[in-house]
Amino acid sequence: MPAGRPTPLGSPSAERAKDPEHEPEHDPEHTADPEPAKTAEHAEHAAVPGPAAPPEHTAPRRTLVADLSASVTVFLIALPLSLGIALATGAPLQAGLLSAAVGGIVVGLISGAPLQVSGPAAGLTVVTADLIQQYGWRATCAITAFAGLAQLALGSLRVARSALAVSPAIVHGMLAGIGATIALAQLHIVLGGSPQSSPVDNTLALPGQFAGLDLAAVSVSAVVIVVLLGWPWLRGRGTGPLRYLPGALAAIVLATGFASLTGLHLPRVDLPSWSSHALAGMPDGPVLGLVAAVLTITVVASVESLLSAVAVDKLVVARGDRHPVARADLDRELRAQGAGNFVAGLLGGLPITGVAVRSSANVAAGAVSRGSAVLHGVWVVLASLLLVGMLELIPLAALGALVMVVGIQMVKISHVRSVRRHREVLVYAATVAGVVALGVLEGVAVGIAVAVAMSLHRLSRTRVTLERRGGGAAPGADPGADPGAAEDAYDVRVRGQLTFLAVPRLSRVLAQVPPGAAVEVELTGSFMDHAAYETLQEWRQAHVAHGGAAELVSATGRRIAEPATAHHCHPWTPWRNHCCVTTPERPAPAHRLLSGISNFQRNTAPRVREELARLAREGxxxxxxxxxxxxxxxxxxxxxxxxxxxxxxxxxxxxxxxxxxxxxxxxxxxxxxxxxxxxxxxxxxxxxxxxxxxxxxxxxxxxxxxxxxxxxxxxxxxxxxxxxxxxxxxxxxxxxxxxxxxxxxxxxxxxxxxxxxxxxxxxxxxxxxxxxxxxxxxxxxxxxxxxxxxxxxxxxxxxxxxxxxxxxxxxxxxxxxxxxxxxxxxxxxxxxxxxxxxxxxxxxxxxxxx
CATH class of the missing domain: 3.40.1050.10 (Carbonic anhydrase)
Structure with missing residues (x-):
């Protein structure tokens, strides 16, 4: 019986032998956060239960206090990450701050996921960097705006949930490929150099980069890496404000202080006047190339945002919040992301997605409404106007190290274990290789192609065996007859789905059955197409015509005939429906009972035997x-x-x-x-x-x-x-x-x-x-x-x-x-x-x- 069933009028369930717990998944950019559900079915389980809201006179104040506190936490995470992602893409650094503000204010106000925080994300770093290199910055902004319009259209068509149907192996592979590409590029900045134009070139240039590394850049980067890796341990043992300080901010602050105290001469953040900020310009290039660019940003940004929104729902449920928080409306969220990308593109910002790191921090910090995301955007605007002098003290090597660690964290061991457990390592590896070698959209296409090929292979992977039962009674023979007088009987067992792809293998095995022998063909799959059915029926008719006996039986041992009408079989249906298709002969009631008991011994007894043994021992x-x-x-x-x-x-x-x-x-x-x-x-x-x-x-x-x-x-x-x-x-x-x-x-x-x-x-x-x-x-x-x-x-x-x-x-x-x-x-x-x-x-x- 299924785990998690409702109990009768308050009684505890008897199901003590639960299914194995699934290993918790992870967010794309944070190893400690649950991963988004990958299907609409999983998304349905993200409803947020909770008691009634607080009294009206205290609710607004409590909401404001909670959102204000959470917004500060998210702002402290978003500030260095936005600068680092802008640096990694080759865009103006102001573009990262502008997109963070637009993601907070514009998307936050109309978001379908109240606690999700949007902004520039590492998942689009590789795509954006390629577009800037190919079309220039202003054209890339226009492409971002067009991608926003595409997201608005998709959200209006209410197709958001279809994005969650992408295979988890492909999503994991895409994120891992993007993470590897980011890490390879930022490693050059960490070593004091400049990244090359492609992951392959970055890999080939590493030996020369190591030979001429910049010790000042390496030392600052080392501070960032050590703090990021050790901060969870330090924060767990700290007290006071230390427990609430984000690791990314702590790493950048300490690295900046180290560089200033030691007098290291390093390239630092340069934020020109906003009056010189470049806005979007019409792109110039092949139409098909521009369409592909818009499609790439649309697909990657939409999938990442929707998966993050579903993850936020799961985090809210796990938090057990007493404040009622509406579950994510994915179509509205997609429209909000489209509006954000349209505005960010027009104003000269980076592409926007729902960001897992900021969203999980928002939930963990106690946010209860969309106000925290909006306030975090306001803080980003104020910082970009009032804290320019402080921001320009940050060494670029420190931001490069921060983004490199984020990229490495996108390649998760838990994802590899998950795809290995589901035998989808080949899909994962093909997607990673495709993203690194060819690009994001091309890599995803490679992953989809491999996934389809594997599905076809599994569908056609049918095992057909022939076994001889020497001296056995023929199916349907007189039980009182002398067994020694019966002809040899044969068992043909078909394991797997029986489709036209398995017909040649099935025909070869059936051809090995001697004429006149008694044969029982056992079908254990849940599907048989018309070609396979015709092959079986034609062979059966020919075999019987030559004096043989043949029966088709299901895994339960019941005989199968041609179906009159299609219907589903369930354990709670009457005996007459326990086998999907039965022969026209109506078995005696005693035989029905015995068949039902036999079905229990075959299918149910192995599952409940341990629990019944416990009850037998304990009473x-x-x-x-x-x-x-x-x-x-x-x-x-x-x-x-x-x-x-x-x-x-x-x-x-x-x-x-x-x-x-x-x-x-x-x-x-x-x-x-x-x-x-x-x-x-x-x-x-x-x-x-x-x-x-x-x-x-x-x-x-x-x-x-x-x-x-x-x-x-x-x-x-x-x-x-x-x-x-x-x-x-x-x-x-x-x-x-x-x-x-x-x-x-x-x-x-x-x-x-x-x-x-x-x-x-x-x-x-x-x-x-x-x-x-x-x-x-x-x-x-x-x-x-x-x-x-x-x-x-x-x-x-x-x-x-x-x-x-x-x-x-x-x-x-x-x-x-x-x-x-x-x-x-x-x-x-x-x-x-x-x-x-x-x-x-x-x-x-x-x-x-x-």
Whole structure:
């Protein structure tokens, strides 16, 4: 049974053998942050739960204080990173500050992810540097603006979630390739030189760079690297402001102080007057090249921003914030990123994306609204106007070392382990190599091509084997026949998906089967296309025509025939659906039961054996007594998502609870929490008179006094035959007890006497359903019956004692079979529908009904 299922009316789940926990992923630029979800399905799990917001008179002040504090933290991280990324791209340094401000103010105001912080990011460094080298700075700004318009269009078309469908191996490979390219380029600056035009040239130039390294630049860079690597350790042991100082800022401050104190002569930050800042200009070049450039920035910026937005949602959930924060609207976020890139491009800034480092720091610092991102942009504007003198003290080598470390951190060991675990190392490696050698867009295309090729290879990777069962009985042969007289039997096993690509291999194996032999072809895959089906059927017909016997069977051992209609198979479907396709012959009921048991032994027993062994050792400790009808459509484990050891179940006709001192008889089935079942039949004395019925009372006493269950639930259901019988007998004879003239007092009629109070209660006005009227009189009686049997439970001495000391609670439940909808009886005396989701039970219906 799946982990994480809802528990029945507050009981703990029995699923103790959980699936292995997935290793936490990481953000593109920070090894300590969770990685964004890669699919829309993962994104759906990023909802942010939380209690109600603070009182109105304190909420604005608390929000302002929290956002103000977080904005300062993000600003201290964004300032050096923005300068470093501008340096790495070859753009004017003011462009990094301008994009940081636009990302904070423009994108922050309209963002679909309230706590995401946008700005220049390392993921676009390589792309931007190539564009500047090819088209010049002003043309690159125009390309950025056009990319923003493309993002606005994509966001308006509501295709944002499709970007999350990219294979994680390709995304990881793209980021790793970009990181390697950044690190190679910045290594030259760290060594005191200048980067070359391509990663290959940077690699080839390294020996000469090492031969002529600049000791002053190396020493300043070493300070930055040592501080960045050791800062998490220092901050964890520090106190006061040290604990809140970002590592990037600390590294730049210490490196700048070291360079100033030692009097090192190094190139430093140069921020010309804003009056000379270059704005965007129309690009000049081949149209196809410009379109490719716009497409590259659009794709990389969009994917990185959307993945970061999903990661922020996950971080907010993990933070357990008591402030309600809306989950990310990815289409709105894409439009916000487009607006930011359009404005940044027009004003002469770098391309903008949602930045994982700043966003994770924003969440960790306690931000509760988009105000923190906007304020961080305001601080960047003020710093670029008022702190120019201080910024110009920063050595360029220090910024180069900072960006180099960021690039190295984009190549994550956890990503390599993840793709290796999923056997996608080849896709990852091809994407990395493509990005480094050819460029970002080309590298992603290479990764996609390799991923498609691997998928086709896996789809066609079908294993077909032939085994001989010497002297075995032919499929369908007479079980009483002499086994020694049977022909040799063969097993053909097909492992994997059976498509046209596997037809040649399948045909070769089938051709090895001797004519006239008995053959069983076992298909274990979940898919068989038309070409493979025709091949199997044609071979089967020819083999049978030559005197052989052939059967197609599924992994469960059931025979397969041509499907009449397509349908899905699930463990909770009836026996007739346990195999997707069955032969027209209708098996005997006993054979169906045996087949179902065989299916359990094959598929389910290996998964639950460990848990059942634990229960066998420790004994059962159910927390719930679940009393319901014997109707075959009410599957208690399914509607309560319970497993072995969760429920102690009592089932009888009509989910009736005889009064402890009342007579009665009937057939009652009682199953314990380990699945055992006992049946008590009609009890009569020697003269044939009915004796008091103790079977239900015994089960209640055992559950309450011995097992010490914490709650008892009485569950009725729609279409209950017992309730309908009460109505029919009343209408036909005016009597249900079987005492009317000419009405034989059968066991069923005697048992139904326990339902007479329920019938009377329904006539007087039973409990209603909040969301709709009664479907019919039978439903009215079924609902009243649940409430009435709870009253009967309170009459039992053991229940009464436990209710008095507060150690037991009673619950009423009604299951509508046709709707597959459960309703619970609330403290107001009405039934409320249980809704899907983590909470499930409405607050007004969750209280016990003692």
């Amino acid at each position: 059962q400790r159910p927390t719930q007594l679940f009393l319901t009808c014997a109707d075959s459509r009410v599957v208690t484990s399914m509607i309560t998502s319970s497993g072995p050891g969760d429920l102690f179940t009592v089932r009888n006709v009509g989910n009736l609870v005889p009064l402890p001192d009342g007579p009665g008889s009937g057939t009652v089935s009682v199953s314990d929490a380990d699945g055992g079942t006992a049946t008590a039949g009609t009890r009569q004395d020697a003269a044939g008179a009915a004796l008091p019925d103790d079977s239900v009372a015994a089960a209640i006493e055992f559950a309450v006094e011995v097992l010490r269950v914490e709650s008892i639930t009485v569950c009725g259901h729609s279409g209950c035959g017992a309730m309908q019988a009460l109505l029919d007998e009343e209408a036909a004879h005016g009597d249900v007890a079987g005492t009317a003239a000419g009405v034989p007092p059968t066991p069923l009629r005697r048992w139904l006497r326990h339902g007479l109070p329920s019938l009377a209660r329904a006539r007087a006005g039973g409990p209603p359903i909040v969301s709709r009227p009664y479907a019919d009189d039978a439903e009215r009686v079924s609902l009243a019956n649940v409430a009435q049997q709870l009253d009967h439970l309170r009459r039992h001495p053991c229940v009464r004692r436990r209710l008095a000391d507060g150690s037991l609670s009673l619950h009423g439940m009604y299951f509508h079979v046709g709707e597959a909808q459960a309703y619970v009886l609330g403290e107001q005396g009405d039934f409320t529908a249980v809704r899907p989701g983590p909470a499930g039970l409405p607050e007004r219906a969750a209280a016990d009904v003692r």
